[in-house]
Amino acid sequence: xxxxxxxxxxxxxxxxxxxxxxxxxxxxxEDSIGLEAxxxxxxxxxxxxxxxxxxxxxxxxxxxxxxxxxxxxxEVGESVGRLLAEEARALGVHVVLGPTVNLHRTPLGxxxxxxxxxxxxxxxxxxxxxxxxxxxxxxxxxP
Numbered sequence: 001x002x003x004x005x006x007x008x009x010x011x012x013x014x015x016x017x018x019x020x021x022x023x024x025x026x027x028x029x030e031d032s033i034g035l036e037a038x039x040x041x042x043x044x045x046x047x048x049x050x051x052x053x054x055x056x057x058x059x060x061x062x063x064x065x066x067x068x069x070x071x072x073x074x075e076v077g078e079s080v081g082r083l084l085a086e087e088a089r090a091l092g093v094h095v096v097l098g099p100t101v102n103l104h105r106t107p108l109g110x111x112x113x114x115x116x117x118x119x120x121x122x123x124x125x126x127x128x129x130x131x132x133x134x135x136x137x138x139x140x141x142x143p
Contacts, residue, residue, distance in 0.1 A: 006033035006034075009032070009033065010032070010033065025041065025097070026039050026040060039091075039094050041088065041093045041095075041096060042097050043084050043088070043096035043098030043099070044064065044065060044097075044098045044114045045063070045064050045113075046060045047060075047091060059087050059091075060083060062080055062084075064114070065099060065114055065115055065126075066104075066115070066116065066117065068126060069116035069123065069126045072122065074125055074129040076126075076129075077125075078132050078133035078136075081129065081132060081133020081135075081136075081137075082133040084098065084133070085133065085135075085137030089137065096134060098114075098130075099116075099130045100116075101115070101124075101127040102123075103115065103117070103118055105118070
């Protein structure tokens with residue numbers, strides 16, 4: 001089914017359900033158009049989250065983005081991306097919510113640990129390396 005036809009076949013309540021999510025932070029599927037549910041998890045310092053008390057799984061806790069960028073090492077950034085993607089895949093997660101590609105502009109921002117640096121070149125290079133690492137793993141076919 002083509003995308004426009006699939007979307008136009010949905011009732012208003014089905015569209016609203018797709019847009020409001022299926023719990024934090026997941027999107028529901030819609031069988032009538034062949035859309036599978038999608039799982040999202042936070043990823044700046046590791047893929048965190050689970051499906052409840054019994055569903056939690058141990059995962060890596062990584063240094064934050066500011067610490068990673070202080071190495072000035074793109075290979076480190078790419079390794080982090082691969083690890084995030086491998087752990088996401090093991091958890092059945094479709095989307096890793098990271099990395100945060102932004103600049104430190106003021107120490108009053110409160111969430112600086114999620115971004116790499118105040119230097120745009122350094123931020124761009126380390127963030128791109130992390131995304132490359134994620135893409136390498138996420139684009140492999142699942143057996």
